[in-house]
Amino acid sequence: MNRWRLSPQQQNCGFKKAARKPDGVHEPAPRDLRPKDPPGPSDLVLKEPAPLRRPWPSGPYRDFRQLLKPLVFTVGFSGCSFGGAALWQYESLKSRVQSYFDQVQADWLDRLRPKKRGDLRREMNQWWNSLSEGQRTVTGIIALNVLVFCCWRIPSLQRTMIQYFTADPASKTRCLPMLFSSFSHISFFHLAANMYVLWSFSSSAVSMFGREQFVAVYLSAGVVSSFFSFVSKIASGRFGPSLGASGAIMSVLAAVCTQSPESKLAIIFLPMFTFSAGNALKAIMALDTAGLILGWKFFDHAAHLGGALFGAWYVLFGHELIWKNREPFVKLWHDFRTRGGGGGGGGAGAV
Template sequence: MFSRSLLTSYRSPSISHLRPFSCSTLALLQPGRSHPSASSTPPPPSAPSPPPPSNRTAFARITPLRVPASQALPSTPPPEQIVVEEIYEDPYDALPKRNLLKPFLFSTIFIAFIYIAAAERTNEESQLWADKLGWNALWRRTTPSQGEMMAAQQFELKKDLQHQLDSVNATLTATLPASLAQPLLQGYLAVAEFWLNSSEPTKLACMIVGVNTVVLGAWKLGRWNGRMAKWWMHNPASGRQVTLLTSVFSHQELWHFGFNMVALWSFLPMGYAFLILGDRQALSTYPGLTESTAIYHLGAFYLTAGILSSLLSHTIFNIFQLPRLLRAITSPTNPILTPSALSSLARKHNAVPSLGASGAIYAVFFLGAMSYPDAQVGIIFLPFLTMPIKFAAGAMMLLDVVGIWRAWKGFNHVAHLGGALFGIGYWRYGCEMWDWLRMKLARKPTPPPSTTGPRLLGL
């Protein structure tokens, strides 16, 4: 895909020093004749042909008027004889250039928006459930705890699902025979029970897997591969910034999709446990902030990890790999670059589009590894072999460092390493940033650090 984008606009530099054939206005070309501008002196006029012999007496002799051939031609020649001047652009103008500012601005604006929206929504829901539990009532001496809020949400969800089940049951019974209504009702009941009994990270994982499944299906249809490659793969030379985000939800191959989604399903609860429980209280300046849910925080973390890992890969490409690729393309040893040759050259310099959720999943994995370093993890093909997650994390990071140093192909090691570094950094500073943002959005003065237990915003 990368090579195709270069090929459509690039002309070999070996002919850039040649001036293409052109004329200032219109050139009149006739078969069998040279161009009028090919010779500075016009050809001598040919001798008049003798009149045909005749037995009749000539009454008078008519001498034809001789005019130049250019004046004898019609003023507007036929269309097939018109050669329009072709304007050639400089081949070097068509080559991709470094693109660093726009991706950085796009990523910064998106991350700021998603975190502000997540923090605002968390504040609203936390305040809503605190009001429902009567936190300002006279009989309550303490604010509702996080556990009380989450238990109240679970009870409310159960009531809503029961109400929906009764409504669906009435509708199916009235419109369908029992042989069809009963299986549909059982299926709806199974889904409702799964959703009720699932934790928040499992619900978020279901949403992410659902989006990735739809994108994978679009790839497998085949009819939209051109558009999918344009909008769901990140090509650092394309100039499209939105693919920094959309490529995080895109997988072309089933094995790639399966590995990433299994890892997401396995480690997302560990990251969630840190954000809402774990040792995050000891790492924040505001340890007493109460929140009824961490699903918005976790969603913002996942999206930010994905886009930052893509941005790091994009930046490394533009700073290091793109100049080497351009030098190879403009080298005198490559006078003619066919599509296959240009594609091979791009793969040689690892200048290919990227896609996949690996960067975001690395961030989730390393956040959990920093929070619970002694947790045991198994290998997907050898589940009977387990090891502490801190050793697995170290081995994965070492593998990506070697992959970058040795320029291994097949995986985006830069994006993997970027996700890992983001997860490590977020373990130390992310929760403090999150609590500070929640305090600012509450439009209340930020209180000094407190260790007197949970409190709501503004108290």
């Protein structure tokens, strides 16, 4: 999460180099060296007035109008995430019975199939079935993060990766990177640490929210944490690109700790020391608040703090305001599906 002190706007505010004169065009000689005879037409140089240049800004460049589009994108994308999750849950419930019978049939056919020693497909299926629902849910998220990490290693994609997979309010592309940057890591240690924490809390989070709601919370948290980062950068004038899934993961961690504050946690390298989830959340948020106030630059503390606040808010208030009020939207979708099926059936009967 390295930061650049100067934004592209600030870098473009300096004086530009003088344009190079084309070959064959000469400046008029100084007055004391000019010949007495008047110069010919080929010796004259026509000049346009110099364009007005903006002086170098004396302080940080702050323009809070840059937050308008990111704010609209954050609200709109979060709403679409929860709306899509509600429809996903509706369709999953409809197809669950059919999936159950398909699984029974597949298991029956698998027993009749001759066993092969070292069958990779069978071993993969056994491993997949041994995972919890939360671990299976975050496997796709981890795979996307690994894919983006590999794309950073391709030199021809560097420009695209910087433009779309790093979040910076000073960039011309602001909205999509708010989401894509939450799947982006350059350092392998950064990727491994984030994915380990996500894997560790996946079972608790998915059992608490359900698969569909968890995905909506995770995606929304990634965009919300990027928006908090934008606000901090514009307010402080410290522009620079940020990337990583830490903001979204902090939201998952905060949601679990808020829901079960008495749960015991431990550090991987110090398993003998345990502490409550509530105290761990308070310590992490206090550390990020101190880093935000003191201007620590190693981590994007604003994104971490924004993700944690969003996760805690969603458990305390957001679930009641958003997810439990999804029934009217799902009913509209159900009526649309029913009318579509009824219309098709009526047409077939008439024919």
